[in-house]
Amino acid sequence: MKKEEITGVEFGQGLRTSKAQRRRPARAKAVVKPPMMKAAAIDRFGPPSVLTLHSLPMPEPGPGEVLIELHAAGVGVWDADIRGGWWPQGRPKFPIVLGSDGAGKVAATGPRVRGFRVGERVWAAEFINPKGGFYAEYIAVKAEHTGRVPKRLDLLHAGAATVTALTALQGIDRLRVRRRETVLVFGASGAVGTLAVQFAKWLGARVLGTASGHAAQRLVRQLGAQGVIDARSPRSLEQIRELAPDGLDAVLALAGGDALERCLDLVRPGGRVAYPHGVEPEPKRRKSVQLLAYDAESGRREFARLERAVEQARLRVPIAAAYPLARAAKAHERLERGRVLGRIVLRISQPSQSKTQRR
Numbered sequence: 001m002k003k004e005e006i007t008g009v010e011f012g013q014g015l016r017t018s019k020a021q022r023r024r025p026a027r028a029k030a031v032v033k034p035p036m037m038k039a040a041a042i043d044r045f046g047p048p049s050v051l052t053l054h055s056l057p058m059p060e061p062g063p064g065e066v067l068i069e070l071h072a073a074g075v076g077v078w079d080a081d082i083r084g085g086w087w088p089q090g091r092p093k094f095p096i097v098l099g100s101d102g103a104g105k106v107a108a109t110g111p112r113v114r115g116f117r118v119g120e121r122v123w124a125a126e127f128i129n130p131k132g133g134f135y136a137e138y139i140a141v142k143a144e145h146t147g148r149v150p151k152r153l154d155l156l157h158a159g160a161a162t163v164t165a166l167t168a169l170q171g172i173d174r175l176r177v178r179r180r181e182t183v184l185v186f187g188a189s190g191a192v193g194t195l196a197v198q199f200a201k202w203l204g205a206r207v208l209g210t211a212s213g214h215a216a217q218r219l220v221r222q223l224g225a226q227g228v229i230d231a232r233s234p235r236s237l238e239q240i241r242e243l244a245p246d247g248l249d250a251v252l253a254l255a256g257g258d259a260l261e262r263c264l265d266l267v268r269p270g271g272r273v274a275y276p277h278g279v280e281p282e283p284k285r286r287k288s289v290q291l292l293a294y295d296a297e298s299g300r301r302e303f304a305r306l307e308r309a310v311e312q313a314r315l316r317v318p319i320a321a322a323y324p325l326a327r328a329a330k331a332h333e334r335l336e337r338g339r340v341l342g343r344i345v346l347r348i349s350q351p352s353q354s355k356t357q358r359r
């Protein structure tokens, strides 16, 4: 596949990190920590413009925590919900630093942390991290929610894919996808969907995806889907019936609503449907179809499984757009315009680390 075949989407792989980058990280040295850091935070809920650059104290890693110098942070649709006023945990304490995932290098470790060294490339995911989110130069996060970045990914693409890759892989795993089964990824051109298509294909499934618009459909096909359907089109059911005459074995639902419900009528008896919490409206239960709701988990075991899957599936991470941290509000404006192919990412530090993507 030639890079120029893909418009408006930057792919993160076939690349490997250079020998120099893979060289053993230096032994832990005393790290000179600046007392303050830059972070994109909100002082009140509201439109994208409430997200501004703040100077905030750097978090200190406590027991069991690692301090990560972030290179990139993913921008999630749920971040926009929080910015707009959806707050799931008691009274919000402003300023709130948004962001639930990202990648960077270990800057320091707190007491009782084993298995991470200063300088090591890591990615982490924590929904509403108590010491502030990932739209920041540094984050202190639990080591158990941190994993090693697969060699295949550079830090920009790892930061764009941390929680979405966990969600995609765990959805496909929960569906217990077997070789030659027909799996529909509903919402295949989005941040989770673009990765789920590749994991399902890696496991040997025949993958169908829904996507609307020429560019989105082409992308989903390039990622390995054998059939791409516009779920909003009146012909979609007929197309799925043609592609899966014996019915769908499994569906990963990444958006809800009437178009999804129509597709779910085509799941065969004994088939499976999985969706991550946040998909609304939630898919309706059906007789003789297993319905599984889940949240992405970011434990050591999940990161180890993801590391292997990323390498073996030769995962490519489509980036729809990258913005500097100071322009986080623009990233949210872009998110709100919709039709995002893959994920939006914030580029935080050390631009020299973000190599030109090769495939």
Ligand SMILES: NC(=O)c1ccc[n+]([C@@H]2O[C@H](COP(=O)([O-])OP(=O)(O)OC[C@H]3O[C@@H](n4cnc5c(N)ncnc54)[C@H](OP(=O)(O)O)[C@@H]3O)[C@@H](O)[C@H]2O)c1
Pocket: 076, 077, 078, 163, 164, 167, 186, 187, 188, 189, 190, 191, 192, 193, 210, 211, 212, 216, 231, 232, 254, 255, 256, 257, 259, 260, 276, 277, 278, 279, 280, 294, 295, 296, 297, 338, 339, 340, 342
């Ligand atoms: N609980 C968890 O752990 C967890 C973790 C990650 C994500 N999530 C949830 O998973 C969902 C997907 O996340 P994401 O980051 O992949 O979102 P996303 O990037 O916005 O992708 C959503 C996809 O669904 C499609 N879509 C939206 N509405 C549709 C409709 N009515 N009919 C057909 N297709 C539709 C979109 O295509 P168009 O562009 O064509 O509309 C897009 O491809 C979200 O609800 C998110 O909150 C939950």
